[in-house]
Amino acid sequence: MDGEGRQLGTRTIANTPEGWAEALAWARGKQQQHRRWGIETGGSLGKGFAQFLLAQGEAAVRKVSPQRTAQYRRRGRTQDKTDQADALAIARLLLAEGAHLLSDHRDNLLVDRCTGRLLRPARFSGSQRTRVPGSAHGWSKRPAQPPFDTTISRDEARHVYNTLGTELDRSARYEERARRYALGALDLQPDQRVLQIGVGTGGEHLALARALESGGRSVGLDLSRTMLELTRRTSDTPLCEGDVVALPFAARSFDRLFCAYVLDLLPATDLPRALAEFARVLRPDGRVALVSLTEGTTTVSRLFVAAWKLRFRWNARSLGGCRPLQLLPLLDNTELAVVQREVIVQRGFPSEVVVATPSRAAAGMGSPPRAQY
Numbered sequence: 001m002d003g004e005g006r007q008l009g010t011r012t013i014a015n016t017p018e019g020w021a022e023a024l025a026w027a028r029g030k031q032q033q034h035r036r037w038g039i040e041t042g043g044s045l046g047k048g049f050a051q052f053l054l055a056q057g058e059a060a061v062r063k064v065s066p067q068r069t070a071q072y073r074r075r076g077r078t079q080d081k082t083d084q085a086d087a088l089a090i091a092r093l094l095l096a097e098g099a100h101l102l103s104d105h106r107d108n109l110l111v112d113r114c115t116g117r118l119l120r121p122a123r124f125s126g127s128q129r130t131r132v133p134g135s136a137h138g139w140s141k142r143p144a145q146p147p148f149d150t151t152i153s154r155d156e157a158r159h160v161y162n163t164l165g166t167e168l169d170r171s172a173r174y175e176e177r178a179r180r181y182a183l184g185a186l187d188l189q190p191d192q193r194v195l196q197i198g199v200g201t202g203g204e205h206l207a208l209a210r211a212l213e214s215g216g217r218s219v220g221l222d223l224s225r226t227m228l229e230l231t232r233r234t235s236d237t238p239l240c241e242g243d244v245v246a247l248p249f250a251a252r253s254f255d256r257l258f259c260a261y262v263l264d265l266l267p268a269t270d271l272p273r274a275l276a277e278f279a280r281v282l283r284p285d286g287r288v289a290l291v292s293l294t295e296g297t298t299t300v301s302r303l304f305v306a307a308w309k310l311r312f313r314w315n316a317r318s319l320g321g322c323r324p325l326q327l328l329p330l331l332d333n334t335e336l337a338v339v340q341r342e343v344i345v346q347r348g349f350p351s352e353v354v355v356a357t358p359s360r361a362a363a364g365m366g367s368p369p370r371a372q373y
């Protein structure tokens with residue numbers, strides 16, 4: 001709505017980090033100058049959006065009570081309580097009472113950018129600064145970085161993926177391009193032995209198995225029994241329940257290893273162990289393709305990742321425990337040498353694909369006959 005109350009357009013978004021990023025990009029494109037956001041639901045979902053907007057520098061985030069929204073819906077002669085009618089009602093209310101609302105702190109929703117906790121407006125008393133524990137004077141203009149080294153526990157991960165089932169496939173529209181690229185970069189030969197870590201619902205495992213002939217073989221491993229059962233519906237290959245940090249296979253058992261969106265849900269302390277396991281089970285002339293959510297490289301993907309991190313701090317389980325990683329530096333000082341690297345953005349979701357081989361130190365140990373698993 002412009003300053004005269006003319007409607008500039010409406011947009012329905014999902015109340016998810018992707019939706020928030022989409023809304024912000026859209027609003028910025030429509031209106032370069034002053035913007036004020038009304039969030040009708042001050043419940044947990046509205047708080048997530050509010051935190052996202054604040055982190056993106058949208059300083060004034062205000063909560064409008066449902067009663068006030070209803071009042072302006074009626075004034076707009078809208079009887080239906082649809083999301084779109086509510087959004088228009090809030091816009092009308094801000095237009096009519098903006099100045100008054102700014103001085104009325106009763107309904108305001110302010111968010112502490114450091115901890116994500118909601119604060120009473122009085123605690124901010126007009127300041128946008130954030131208290132940073134440990135700093136000399138206690139205040140800094142920059143919020144502290146959240147602890148992305150930790151994530152959900154193994155038990156939680158097992159529970160999340162056992163419960164998620166085929167819902168996991170909804171992520172395909174963000175991830176399938178990167179996965180396809182990584183599968184191509186594996187350069188599969190029909191007689192190879194291939195290990196997939198984290199089979200999920202089995203889509204890529206089927207593609208791997210199809211690329212092999214009778215001389216070759218694919219093996220799948222996953223922490224979640226539900227995921228293994230789903231994969232079993234389409235693949236008759238060996239599948240085993242296990243953990244990426246302790247692979248139940250002999251050294252140098254595989255020619256290829258494929259691992260997509262698993263490392264990003266491991267705590268930082270487990271990442272070197274997982275990579276060491278990959279180097280161990282690969283043959284010296286083997287190859288591994290890794291895929292992970294990563295930091296954004298475009299405006300939209302940066303916004304997407306900013307929203308993702310906020311949501312991760314708020315509820316890591318709702319994101320399957322995954323947070324962005326930077327794979328390239330992780331492979332420094334491992335026995336894997338990077339041969340190819342690409343960042344692929346699909347619908348704002350950035351994925352890093354890294355292809356590596358066991359480095360010369362590992363390869364120099366000779367090439368024994370293939371181990372049996």
Ligand SMILES: C[S@@+](CC[C@H](N)C(=O)[O-])C[C@H]1O[C@@H](n2cnc3c(N)ncnc32)[C@H](O)[C@@H]1O
Pocket residue numbers: 157158161168175179197198199200201221222223224227242243244245259260261262265320322
């Ligand atoms: C985000 S899903 C990705 C699934 C699949 N690779 C894909 O790209 O769709 C993560 C998968 O890794 C599995 N997983 C999580 N932690 C694991 C661990 N420590 N060891 C092995 N698998 C694990 C989960 O059960 C789940 O199937």
